[in-house]
Amino acid sequence: MKAIINYLSDPVFSFTGIIFFFFLGIKHIEVVASKKFATIALILILIIFGWMSLDPVFLSIVIWPDNVPIIFLLALVIWSTWFAIHKGVINDQRMAAGEPPVEGTPENREKVWAWPNLVYTELFAIIAGTVFLIAWSILLKSPLEEPANPTWAPNPAKAPWYFLGLQEMLVYFDPWIAGVTLPVLIVVGLIAIPYIDTNPKGNGYYSFKDRKFAITSFLFGWLLLWIFLIIIGTFLRGPNWTFYGPFEFWDAHKVVAANNINLSEIFWIKFLNMPLPKNIFAREFLGLILVAIYYTFVPVFITRKFGQKFLITMGKARYYFLIFLVLTMMSLPLKMYLRWFINLKYIVFMPEFELNI
Amino acid sequence: MALEVEKKSSINRREFFSYLSIGFIALSASVGGVLSLIFRYLYPNVVFEPAMDFNAGRPEAYDTGVDERWKKIYGVWIFKSDGKFVAMSNICTHLGCVPTWLSAERKFKCPCHGSGFYPNGINFEGPAPRPLERYKVFLDATGNAIVDKTRVFRYEKGEWSNPDSYISV
Known part of the structure; x- marks a missing residue:
């Protein structure tokens, strides 16, 4: 059983599986949002987590003081995502029946004073948060290590938990892409959401149906491309940043065949059976063309197939910026699969200009 | 008034x-x-700044392969093979972590993002885009090898054939 879980937790399977379950859940959102489903899922999660914690290797990862906040985070993420969807689906059902959303009922439109209603709640939250932090800092000692030494790094060297998703991205990309370009685009994209998303529905009330595309694409990026990467970085990455199953001992000598090659090497050496051209643009032309196609023809294709409605309602500038952001977001899973299946290192490889995509 | x-x-x-x-x-x-x-x-009380050049001793005294004796102090691996004595930087070319030398697997492996390098410094796995950099080495008058970290030789620029980047032994 543990061997099977170790095997299946390899991201090729676990990432594919979680994508599958994500879209399955989106498709049957009413089921996911029901309290019955949540109760069963909670019981199952607790049982599975309890059973997994019986394993000494897994337990040592879980109770490592660095990782404790990640456990809290996961519980909070699951809970708040489910709760928002639960409320949204209830409103969807009400609106389908011709009733106003819960937030629009007369008893919920009643207004109260900020003082004392809000301020008391905030005061209580501040006190509870302080007590929680003090108790936490007393109970769990911070894992201090030896003084910093520029000629030595711990193995594995893990980023703070909130950056583990970023660190996981860096495994698949050049630092200029995953460390600078993508984080900037994430921030820019998040800032741009109110300018891109001009859908007036869902304002002031929870809803899923009214904002299906917005919620799905956000949750895809948030849950799969950030939270799940944090989970991988926390539980499944061991010494030398190698994958380890949750029950697998962190043996620093685990050998993984990972001879990564660039697209230019696949094309020129493996496929055409000739040496790499001296001119770097001739060498990398296939990768450059592929990247260009990805950002020019793919948007056109998507627009032909699905995007006409969005293009009309949003306008060209908004629409193509959205497509650009979505394509950039999808480049991460794309690159991950390319790495796993054909050991691809870089599509465009130009270390001469520090440009590797 | x-x-x-x-x-x-x-x-x-x-x-x-x-x-x-x-x-x-x-x-x-x-x-x-x-x-x-x-x-x-901006000027801390304690500065960890090892000298940029150091005397690595006689090149003949090193065994063939990777030598770690200067890594802790100067951040340099000595690699001796095929009649060449070279000094390698211990900074990963991906994002600047410090790789570990795994003598059993005969490779360098970076603990941050899993980049792997052959003993000669060529990258072969993980995201590192280019091989480990090499430092200038030369023999002084007494026959000792001096490693000069101010001069860097990069493989992708074809600088490893530069006679300053190795000592023939």
């Missing part, structure tokens, strides 16, 4: 400028003080 009273209660032009100059001097002093503190802060 009213004009005279007003004149007495307010400060005159000369006083105003003397107050202004006092205030300006005080402001400059405080800003200068803060700036000098910030400037002082």
